Amino acid sequence: MRKWLRRTGLNEAAATGSLATLRRALAGDGSLLDRATDRLSYAHDASHFHLVPTAVATPNDAAAVGRLFAAAKAVGIALTFRSGGTSLSGQAGTTGILVDTRSRFRSIEVLDDGLRVRVGPGATIRQVNARLARYGRKLGPDPASEIACTLGGAVANNSSGMACGTTANSYATLESMVLVLPSGTVIDTGAPDADDKLRACEPALYAGLGRLRDQVRHSPVLRERIEQQFAMKNTMGYGINSLLDFSLPAEILAHLVVGSEGTLAFIASIVMRTVPVLPHTRTGLLVFDDLAAATGALPGLVASGPVSIELLDATSLRVGQRDPAADELLRTLAVDKHAALLVEYQAATRADVDELAETARPALEALPIIGPRTHRVGDP
Ligand SMILES: Cc1cc2nc3c(=O)[nH]c(=O)nc-3n(C[C@H](O)[C@H](O)[C@H](O)COP(=O)(O)OP(=O)(O)OC[C@H]3O[C@@H](n4cnc5c(N)ncnc54)[C@H](O)[C@@H]3O)c2cc1C
CATH class of the missing domain: 3.30.465.10 (Uridine Diphospho-n-acetylenolpyruvylglucosamine Reductase; domain 3)
Incomplete structure (x- = not known):
């Protein structure tokens, strides 16, 4: 006070x-x-x-x-x-x-047999995914904090995880939102008249969004910069790629809110498209002599189609060694400058994931890794 x-x-x-x-x-x-x-x-x-x-x-x-x-x-x-x-x-x-905004806004409504879901911003990602599981679907954004973080927070931060990249993050899987603007205007950007309502209730905002859209579209420099930045996962802040991707100000506004960290509007409800759960996995921990060897392996590994690759430096490996459930190789490794890549392939069926792993085999066998070339099988 x-x-x-x-x-x-x-x-x-x-x-x-x-x-x-x-x-x-x-x-x-x-x-x-x-x-x-x-x-x-x-x-x-x-x-x-x-x-x-x-x-x-x-x-x-x-x-x-x-x-x-x-x-x-x-x-x-x-x-x-x-x-x-x-x-x-x-x-x-x-x-x-x-x-x-967590205590009250916690509704979850599964739509179209799980292809879409309408969620209150206070529902946790885990709660939403638990409701979607029976349909074989889940939310795209997959932050590691999913047990405690909420969809409202994930959308406002444009949080990503190991697997969603830029193709299944909040921006890419958002369909619409109910927004409360600082003026008190409530807009459902999924309503057929959303754009008309925004123009009528917020004429200055509507005109401003249109001006920004046109300015960006008419500037090759701005266009190139935005396209380059938003092709990468580690770009944060307002979803200004919406100025290129959408034409209607109501749709631009909804996608600008992604990454806005609560500074543009209150998100009262969110409709997201979902992604399929891929329950069959093949996971390998690839240990290298040093960071340079690990990062040097990335182009070949990325081309082999894993859903995620996580880098562990020497400190992370030492922490991992303390886990009693850690692999024998990891527990007995005398960690010096070592680094590792945790690589996972996922698919809908066992046959598909086996095929993925088989296709990746030549790339994996060519790598200068330490220890056995085995992987962990994860089937439901
Ligand atoms: C152990 C751990 C692991 C993590 N792993 C990841 C990870 O893998 N990837 C990642 O990206 N992040 C990660 N994070 C960071 C964080 O968990 C995520 O960004 C998460 O999505 C935030 O959600 P939240 O519900 O906690 O939001 P909060 O922290 O409560 O809020 C986040 C932002 O959203 C705004 N906000 C919240 N609700 C609304 C609303 N209804 N309308 C408008 N604005 C709103 C807030 O003002 C704030 O700016 C991790 C954090 C921890 C502690």
Whole structure:
């Protein structure tokens, strides 16, 4: 609270009045807590930052978020969304008002026999995938934190994992979103009249998106830069490739929100296309003398079609050695400058994965690896 008072120049009575304004805005559709215990329990997420919020709001629905936006603007305080709280860079923490978006927005509706799914932003990736499993489908984005992170957080961060790359990440598999804009306007970008509604309710935003789209499309330099950046997995920030990929401002807006870290709009609901579960796997840990040998092997390995390749440096190998379930080769290796690649092939059937492994064999046999050339079989 003290930091907020310093920043806003408010005295304590005015600050208390501001919180009362926010509480009134929720109008019973949620809570606003400012006891020390509530604030301190939200002061940490998975990042290194310790930011004690002034209060914690838990709105029940999109309309309540819209009213909260208006009230926060009126009293001059920022809202920051916190979902699973697994972000590593502090983007889900604040000394302003922390909005808990995990507790209430947890619905999961499977559509079209699992080909699509409508999800509240507070449902965890694991919960959604558990519902999709019986259809042999799953979400594309696959961050390693899937047990605790939510789809809202994954979309807002454009989180990736080992397998989704740029072809099955949030941007690539997003169909539509219900967004609450800072003005309070609620837009379902999947509705047939979404673009008309955006133009009518947010004329300046609509025109601005159109201008940006045209500017990027008419500049070969910008086009080339964006195409190059977004062909790579490790590009972050607003999904500005949407200015090239989509024409309608409502669709551009939905895809700009991917990677926006809560700075453009509140995501109230998300429809995602799903990807097939590939249950048959062949996994190998390839150990090399050093990092250069491991990375030198990548072109041939990538061409052999694995779903993921994970690099382990010497420190990671030493950590892995402490696992009692680790392979004999790993446990007995005198790790010096060694590095390893954990390579996995996946397919829908056993025959397909065997064929993949067989096709990859020449590439694997040509590599200067240490130890046996065996792999682990994973069949359901
Ligand atoms: C052990 C571990 C492993 C991880 N592995 C990976 C990995 O493999 N790949 C990867 O990319 N990341 C990884 N992460 C980082 C993090 O888990 C992911 O980015 C995750 O998707 C964040 O989701 P969350 O629900 O925790 O979101 P939060 O951390 O709560 O929020 C993330 C961002 O989204 C915003 N936000 C949340 N909800 C909404 C909403 N409804 N509307 C608008 N904005 C919203 C927040 O303000 C914040 O900016 C890992 C983290 C940990 C701790």
